Amino acid sequence: MTHTWNFYAGPATLPAPALERAKAEIPDWEGTGMSVMETSHRSPEYDAVHQGAIGLLTELLDLDDDHQVLFLQGGASLQFAMLAMNFIPAGGSADYVNTGTWSQKALKEANIVASGRVAASSENDGFTRIPPVSGYDLDPNAAYVHITSNNTIKGTQFHSFPDTGTVPLVADMSSDFLWRPFDANRFHLIYAGAQKNIGPAGVTIVILRKSWLAHANGNLPTMLSYTTYSEKNSLYNTPPSFSIYMVRNVLQWVKDQGGLEAMERRNRAKGDRLYGVMAAHPKFYNCPVDADSRSYMNVVFRLPSEELEAKFVAEAKAAGMVGLKGHRSVGGCRASIYNAMPPEGVEVLAEFMEEFARNNG
Ligand SMILES: *Cc1c(COP(=O)(O)O)cnc(C)c1O
Numbered sequence: 001m002t003h004t005w006n007f008y009a010g011p012a013t014l015p016a017p018a019l020e021r022a023k024a025e026i027p028d029w030e031g032t033g034m035s036v037m038e039t040s041h042r043s044p045e046y047d048a049v050h051q052g053a054i055g056l057l058t059e060l061l062d063l064d065d066d067h068q069v070l071f072l073q074g075g076a077s078l079q080f081a082m083l084a085m086n087f088i089p090a091g092g093s094a095d096y097v098n099t100g101t102w103s104q105k106a107l108k109e110a111n112i113v114a115s116g117r118v119a120a121s122s123e124n125d126g127f128t129r130i131p132p133v134s135g136y137d138l139d140p141n142a143a144y145v146h147i148t149s150n151n152t153i154k155g156t157q158f159h160s161f162p163d164t165g166t167v168p169l170v171a172d173m174s175s176d177f178l179w180r181p182f183d184a185n186r187f188h189l190i191y192a193g194a195q196k197n198i199g200p201a202g203v204t205i206v207i208l209r210k211s212w213l214a215h216a217n218g219n220l221p222t223m224l225s226y227t228t229y230s231e232k233n234s235l236y237n238t239p240p241s242f243s244i245y246m247v248r249n250v251l252q253w254v255k256d257q258g259g260l261e262a263m264e265r266r267n268r269a270k271g272d273r274l275y276g277v278m279a280a281h282p283k284f285y286n287c288p289v290d291a292d293s294r295s296y297m298n299v300v301f302r303l304p305s306e307e308l309e310a311k312f313v314a315e316a317k318a319a320g321m322v323g324l325k326g327h328r329s330v331g332g333c334r335a336s337i338y339n340a341m342p343p344e345g346v347e348v349l350a351e352f353m354e355e356f357a358r359n360n361g
């Protein structure tokens with residue numbers, strides 16, 4: 001079997017031990033003689049998985065008693081609308097920091113069901129940086145302030161989170177959730193589709209400040225109300241049990257690696273290695289993102305021509321590295337190096353980039 005280094009932006013590479021555990025447990029999980037995906041979501045065996053995943057997240061993020069972990073479906077994309085439906089009151093509005101495609105989609109959905117406004121934007125800079133907090137035009141009456149902590153397509157990332165005072169802070173962390181330690185208790189709501197940094201597609205993690213539910217809109221369809229998930233511990237209907245099981249395996253791996261501090265050390269070393277190659281070959285590789293806004297999850301770069309970019313992607317693929325083409329909306333190249341990408345994979349890519357620059361520069 002050939003080894004593939006998977007740089008896709010999502011669904012993305014998973015930790016080998018999490019996959020190996022699933023492989024071993026599919027024929028006979030916990031002595032049940034069946035797999036977790038065939039088992040009732042009301043069984044005690046499944047409950048241990050469900051509670052295990054919640055417990056690991058609570059522990060890794062040191063969540064306080066007012067913060068609850070929920071499992072939803074519909075991807076991060078459904079959260080764009082659900083957030084606004086639940087928390088923008090009639091006649092009110094929410095503030096959005098516009099840092100690219102995903103922020104724009106979040107804002108668009110807010111404007112379909114309620115009202116959102118742009119409090120800051122880097123659109124005029126081609127989204128090549130995170131707008132400085134000093135320039136935010138915040139509405140003190142906003143229902144919340146929404147940020148996209150990592151911009152998967154543009155390769156930018158918040159390196160510190162804004163202080164929004166008494167206005168609730170909400171983040172889409174789909175592409176950098178758990179990449180490093182952070183104070184999750186500062187947030188009123190965090191959401192993340194699992195398929196980038198913490199598991200397979202099919203489950204969306206929501207971390208919700210329970211006391212905020214007192215302000216939620218009451219008149220919503222059951223499945224679109226956070227209150228339902230909160231009151232029923234995400235078991236009102238059938239949860240995506242296999243995806244949650246895989247998330248549990250990934251979280252256990254994160255803990256075994258040394259938790260979020262270990263993730264951060266690993267991720268910084270990986271990102272610095274790739275940005276270092278670009279700095280060493282400035283005439284060949286260009287990172288369009290401002291130095292202080294660069295993402296440690298999605299490293300974007302341009303080569304001197306589109307022809308060379310196509311050649312780079314093709315030769316990398318032949319050498320066992322897939323998923324290096326930039327998003328179709330921006331072109332160029334992108335290496336997604338989430339938590340599960342081993343340092344060895346990044347080293348293989350870095351050496352390939354150096355050689356490619358020597359051969360084609
Ligand atoms: C991928 C992505 C989304 C969309 O996620 P889905 O689960 O496909 O709906 C939203 N926000 C960010 C930041 C993403 O990277």
